[in-house]
Amino acid sequence: MWRHIASNALTFLVVLVFLFGGALIWAKNQYTGQGPLTGAICVKVERGTNFRKVSNDLADQGAVSNGAIFRVGADYAGKTQDLKAGSYLVPEGASMADIVDIVTRGGASTCGTEVVYRIGINRASIQVRELDPATERFVEKAEFVPGVDEVPEDYTRVRSQNDTRYRIALAEGVTSWHVVDGLKAVDVLTGTADAIPAEGSLAPDSYEVRVGDTVASVLDRMQSSQERILSEAWANRVDGLPLQTPDEALILASIIEKETGVAEERRQVASVFVNRLERGMRLQTDPTVIYGITKGEGVLGRGLRQSELRRETPWNTYVIDGLPPTPIANPGKASIEAALDPANTNYVFFVADGTGGHAFAETLAEHNANVAKWRKIEADQGN
Incomplete structure (x- = not known):
């Protein structure tokens, strides 16, 4: 009788092992396999939040099939302490592993709202744009000329958000005086220009900036970019x-x-x-x-x-x-x-x-x- 009981117990243990192994394989496939999203979405990670809150938000938006597996997978990968505040674009079909990487790798936000300070030949303006996840294109929400137009509510709102991205866009053909004058309206920058840079020395382009960057540092980047472009073109x-x-x-x-x-x-x-x-x-x-x-x-x-x-x-x-x-x-x-x-x-x-x-x-x-x-x-x- 004892032999029969032991045999049954061993059989039961083997079944449990197989069931547990099967569950692990299933969970791994759930974590690394294609996710349920049928269209891209924006995921916002608030400063100070945790993986449980993020996993719940993702489940609510249909980005993950199981919040618990998402959290366990992140913990197993050693990334639960690496959440980065910001707004991130999660593409269609992204796996849980992909999403964990997206919200922990850091860098600039890839989704949400951006403010573009446009410095043109005839005027400088400020534009508020939001990314449409479905098309992955930015849609204009507001634009105004500082000092002339009334400041729109959209601008005030996004300036108070910590995941807003900021860019300075220089039009081709602007003069250095236009650039320095236009930078005065870029309210995320600090300091002033020591002098107007030499004419022609600034590369017209789009420059991402962060709150607290200095005017001098941005001008340095513009000059370095133009030096590189000119050097390469001259060599060729x-x-x-x-x-x-x-x-x-x-x-x-x-x-x-x-x-x-x-x-x-x-x-x-x-x-x-x-x-x-x-x-x-x-x-x-x-x-x-x-x-x-x-x-x-x-x-x-x-x-x-x-x-x-x-x-x-x-x-x-x-x-x-x-x-x-x-x-x-x-x-x-x-x-x-x-x-x-x-x-x-x-x-x-x-x-x-x-x-x-x-x-x-x-x-x-x-x-x-x-x-x-x-x-x-x-x-x-x-x-």
Whole structure:
């Protein structure tokens, strides 16, 4: 009888072992296998929260099938103490293991709200955007011009949240004065600029910043980025250019930047100026004349007068030979690359064509015909 009891007990123990092993395999598959999400979601991890609260939120949103397995898996991976506050994008079908990694790896929030401080040529504005998890695209919630428009409630709300992301976006062609002036409205930054950086030395781009960053540190990042872009483009320049130094390339790039907003035209515009430099022709470009008047501070806001086209300044390329002494704006990467790899053309003239682009010409006769067409378009638009 005792042998029979022992045999039954052993059998029962074996069954328990198999059941336990099967449960472990099932739990592991639940933890590492594809999750139940049928669409991406944003998960917000509050500062000071714990894995139990996070697992409950995830279960409520249908991101995990079992909160207990999620917590046990995180504990087994040694990550229960590594929660990072923020808002995180959890993609469709993410496993529990994936989600644990997302909420513990740290770094900037990948979901939720961001504030973009836009510094443009004509104005600076502040934009509030929220990520739509379904499309993974940001949707504008509010935009205003600081000091002009009323501050929207959305901005006040997101500024009080600790997971809001902040970016500064510089438009191509802004002057260094515009940048320094625009940074005054970036209320997450501290300090002020010691001086206006050299014209052309700041890279137009998008820069993520954190509350408490200094204005000086942001300007340093912009300058370092432009130095890298210029250095790489100069190293890859084509042979035979009438440019002796990277500084000259930066000057030409700034003129290209101000002359066209059409990306496909940059290398053609560059070819016009390169051809003129090679032939000893004056560049004769209006943006340089404007810079000689404004010095990059503000916007002229009107057309040029004939007297201004004739007035001698270091930047008036109708009067001076060759390049002006400094850039006239901060050119973007594409314009720098165009200056150092222009299209292979014989163009020496261009004029607006009425479509937002330009008509190019090799001879004065062709150019005069293009100018006549543009004058007619201007006259028709004025009627």
